[in-house]
Amino acid sequence: MDEEHQNYFLKLEVIPPKLLAKILIEKRQPKGFSGWILKNEIRPISIYCYLYAKYGPPNGFMNFLRNDSSDNLVHWEWTLMNDDGMVMFQGHNYRTEVQFLGNFNRSEITKANLVSQIKADLGAYGKRMTAIRTQLEKWTEFVNxxxxxxxxxxxxxxxxxxxxxxxxxxxxxxxxxxxxxxxxxxxxxxxxxxxxxxxxxxxxxxxxxxxxxxxxxxxxxxxxxxxxxxxxxxxxxxxxxxxxxxxxxxxxxxxxxxxxxxxxxxxxxxxxxxxxxxxxxxxxxxxxxxxxxxxxxxxxxxxxxxxxxxxxxxxxxxxxxxxxxxxxxxxxxxxxxxxxxxxxxxxxxxxxxxxxxxxxxxxxxxxxxxxxxxVLFSSRAIEGFMFFESEFMTSESPSGE
Incomplete structure (x- = not known):
């Protein structure tokens, strides 16, 4: 696999919020939908800090729909793009969803490659990620x-x-x-x-x-x-x-x-x-x-x-x-x-x-x-699925971080 293919997921670019809003309002987003589900192949805290360090604050449309509380279906979202279309990273209660809008049919577009490439890139943003993480309030969840x-x-x-x-x-x-x-x-x-x-x-x-x-x-x-x-x-x-x-x-x-x-x-x-x-x-x-x-x-x-x-x-x-x-x-x-x-x-x-x-x-x-x-979360157990991974592209992924 050549270097371009090895770094496919590292070359995504952030979409400015105004441009993203225009794309969604004018319904100009690319056609074709697929997605993956990540559990702890990469820990959600690592994905969040990595994306924040590399692309800045969450820019996805779902950020504008969320309540100003922890009672949401989607807590954070980054929307990125390349020539194939748009890639959304969403943080849910029990998983991270990676959603694709566009024509993502290349052979190098696999979940295993996404995980391995992001893991390899974490070190390049280590200091920024640490700075972001130290600004977060740490809470320990426990059973009442x-x-x-x-x-x-x-x-x-x-x-x-x-x-x-x-x-x-x-x-x-x-x-x-x-x-x-x-x-x-x-x-x-x-x-x-x-x-x-x-x-x-x-x-x-x-x-x-x-x-x-x-x-x-x-x-x-x-x-x-x-x-x-x-x-x-x-x-x-x-x-x-x-x-x-x-x-x-x-x-x-x-x-x-x-x-x-x-x-x-x-x-x-x-x-x-x-x-x-x-x-x-x-x-x-x-x-x-x-x-x-x-x-x-x-x-x-x-x-x-x-x-x-x-x-x-x-x-x-x-x-x-x-x-x-x-x-x-x-x-x-x-x-x-x-x-x-x-x-x-x-x-x-x-x-x-x-x-x-x-x-x-x-x-x-x-x-x-x-x-x-x-009280960190609503007493309601919120969970929703737009898709199941088996409906789209699947691949073996590396062991957890």
Whole structure:
């Protein structure tokens, strides 16, 4: 391959925005469309800084259509040209698209050549690329722990509600006739399967509900901790690892945005503390006989004498239902939501609005340089395709950068 072919993609020229606008308005763009999709053959940050260093700011038409936010289908675009037509580089949420308008049928026009030529050219613009990259704000995307556990709990509750469990209605009584005996095993097994699954869900929910509240407390600390706490690793670590009651006691002192301190005697706090105690017994496998009691039985040697009779349902499924407090699980959910609402009510309205926004999204961002958390993208997952690469020219591409 001669030098011209080896450098085909390096000889593209930038189209001045005014000329590009005239071409698009007068519909004089070349005919013929094709494209490639790049994932991480070249990292998007490298493509962006490279194009910026070589051609200046993004000049593509899509730049003029985007909202002044990160909620766009196309975030940036360069439109370049040569004798064969126009080449667009577009940055999407999950890929870089390279689009061709014109007659791009030469044998050297392959995705592998595009990647290899740009990689070879990166070094020529290294200093400019570094200067551009240092001007960019670096944010680290991370999963919002509060949103994760809240959504998991809601899914579990929906599953539990779908079972429509009602022990008083569903209870399979000891058979009192031959006809009832014929179907007793089948009826009991069917209910046992439903209630074993349902009480398992309830067990998990009782363990997770206090965790949701504690995660919310930690979210408040992470988002609102004062600089003298946040910038001192020991103070911050001691704060977030302290007991829940101590963290609550210090929220208005160590965090911004609180108009009032936490009142531990408030009904929301009292109910939450009781929920925590119940959860701890369950989670840590505490042997509290009074809470786990099935019934009393007396022995004369090896002869058992029951204090009172139950039945198979009560001694098996009934015990599980009682141990996970199935009939109180919705009330426990309300306790956690009321506790979170109470903590929100202690914040100024502006800070409360910000925290509620943070609570509502799955992914968050953190800028270490600015010690700041924020919502980087819309909660909607935006994705759109003008084409699929298999519809056009394809080629094997080199391994990732």
């Amino acid at each position: 722990p509060y949103h994760s556990i809240e959504s998991t709990i809601e899914i579990q509750f929906n599953k539990l509600r779908e079972l429509n469990l009602s022990p008083a209605v569903d209870r399979v009584h000891t058979p009192t006739s031959a006809d009832e005996l014929k179907t007793y095993q089948e009826r009991f097994s069917k209910m046992a399967e439903r209630y074993t699954f349902g009480t398992g869900l309830a067990f998990g929910l009782r363990c997770m509900l206090p965790v949701q509240a504690e995660t919310f407390i930690n979210l408040l600390i992470f988002a609102l901790a004062k600089s003298e706490i946040r910038e001192d690793d020991i103070k911050y670590r001691d704060f977030v690892s302290d007991t829940i009651s101590n963290r609550l006691q210090l929220l208005h002192i160590n965090c911004m945005g609180f108009e009032r301190p936490v009142d531990h005697s408030h009904v929301s706090c009292r109910n939450f503390y009781q929920l925590m105690n119940d959860r701890n017994d369950l989670l840590h496998g505490n042997f509290n006989v009074n809470k786990l009691k099935i019934g009393d039985v007396y022995f004369n040697g090896n002869v058992p004498v029951k204090y009172e009779y139950g039945d198979l349902w009560q001694d098996t499924l009934g015990v599980r239902i009682e141990s996970v407090k199935l009939d109180h699980i919705e009330a426990s959910y309300s306790i956690v939501r009321e506790f979170i609402s109470y903590l929100l009510s202690l914040l100024s309205q502006k800070v409360k609005d910000q925290i509620e926004l943070i609570m509502s999204v799955r992914d968050l961002g953190y800028s270490e340089k600015m010690s700041r958390m924020g």
